[in-house]
Amino acid sequence: MHHVEPQIFLIAKTAPDSPEMRSWLDFIGADEFALPPQEAATVGQLLITLAGKRCYMSFQPGLNPNVTRVRQDLTDFIDNILKVGHGSVIEHVNYTFAIENVSRVFTAEFNRHRAGMAVSEGSMRYIRYDDLAYWIPPSIQDGDDDTPEIRVAKEKTRAIFNRAFSQMEENYQELLAVWDYESLQKFKDKKKLTSLFRRIIGMGVATGGVWTGNLRALRHIFTMRCDPAAEEEICYVASMMLQRMMEAEPAVFGDFYQEDGYWKPKYWKI
Numbered sequence: 001m002h003h004v005e006p007q008i009f010l011i012a013k014t015a016p017d018s019p020e021m022r023s024w025l026d027f028i029g030a031d032e033f034a035l036p037p038q039e040a041a042t043v044g045q046l047l048i049t050l051a052g053k054r055c056y057m058s059f060q061p062g063l064n065p066n067v068t069r070v071r072q073d074l075t076d077f078i079d080n081i082l083k084v085g086h087g088s089v090i091e092h093v094n095y096t097f098a099i100e101n102v103s104r105v106f107t108a109e110f111n112r113h114r115a116g117m118a119v120s121e122g123s124m125r126y127i128r129y130d131d132l133a134y135w136i137p138p139s140i141q142d143g144d145d146d147t148p149e150i151r152v153a154k155e156k157t158r159a160i161f162n163r164a165f166s167q168m169e170e171n172y173q174e175l176l177a178v179w180d181y182e183s184l185q186k187f188k189d190k191k192k193l194t195s196l197f198r199r200i201i202g203m204g205v206a207t208g209g210v211w212t213g214n215l216r217a218l219r220h221i222f223t224m225r226c227d228p229a230a231e232e233e234i235c236y237v238a239s240m241m242l243q244r245m246m247e248a249e250p251a252v253f254g255d256f257y258q259e260d261g262y263w264k265p266k267y268w269k270i
């Protein structure tokens with residue numbers, strides 16, 4: 001048994017194809033619209049701008065006779081998209097996170113977000129659990145403002161958690177012995193047993209996987225899950241993810257601000 005810390009890795013994102021974008025823009029008559037150099041715009045800024053401007057043909061004045069003025073600045077353009085709630089255009093961009101050392105408490109809640117999300121979670125059916133790992137949540141870590149009573153309660157709680165996980169490990173080992181697991185040759189037989197044995201493992205056990213979300217789905221998740229009402233682990237991890245997205249796509253996530261230690265968006269429902 002050992003302790004772990006949740007970790008996030010931003011492993012992939014939508015890749016724009018500039019030559020094909022140029023061909024399309026020329027095809028629709030937006031020949032005066034200059035694509036920004038790759039280093040000057042994030043994929044989010046670029047795709048959201050193109051998708052949004054295609055809706056109104058507002059790439060350049062005169063392309064749509066109704067449009068006489070166009071927003072040139074991509075950040076302003078996206079801020080307006082968020083302000084008016086034209087949310088579907090931000091669905092065109094996906095980001096992929098690998099998330100490790102999170103519990104099944106986290107994944108059970110995170111996986112409920114289905115719209116715009118793709119999920120691949122570690123299988124407890126295939127993976128054998130000899131050494132159980134778990135995270136100690138901040139609510140039972142020592143705090144500077146803890147009263148002596150709270151300090152004692154936290155210490156006792158951590159000891160009970162450790163005992164529970166050690167017991168689970170012992171029980172798991174006993175089950176392996178009961179079924180003479182080491183002598184099994186066929187993967188199918190092993191899988192059947194690991195699938196059975198997972199029932200005695202607590203949902204605090206560390207797991208991980210890969211989650212992809214479009215920007216609209218991610219904004220919705222951060223809005224719901226960085227909130228003080230959210231469960232502490234999902235709030236902790238979602239807040240880490242949000243900060244990575246604020247760096248990666250400042251125009252799309254830059255309206256989130258901190259209040260009393262929690263992140264809130266300026267634009268709620270988009």
Ligand SMILES: Cc1cc2nc3c(=O)[nH]c(=O)nc-3n(C[C@H](O)[C@H](O)[C@H](O)COP(=O)(O)OP(=O)(O)OC[C@H]3O[C@@H](n4cnc5c(N)ncnc54)[C@H](O)[C@@H]3O)c2cc1C
Nearest residue numbers: 109111112113114115116117217220221224225229230231
């Ligand atoms: C504080 C809190 C407590 C919770 N407690 C419980 C609980 O006790 N038990 C429990 O089962 N769940 C609970 N949940 C989970 C909750 O019910 C949702 O399943 C979860 O938050 C996923 O969010 P979402 O519905 O917005 O789905 P997402 O998939 O993130 O969807 C995004 C949005 O798309 C729209 N949408 C998505 N799917 C549909 C659909 N099928 N039909 C129509 N519109 C759709 C909705 O507007 C939705 O908000 C809780 C969530 C929170 C935040």
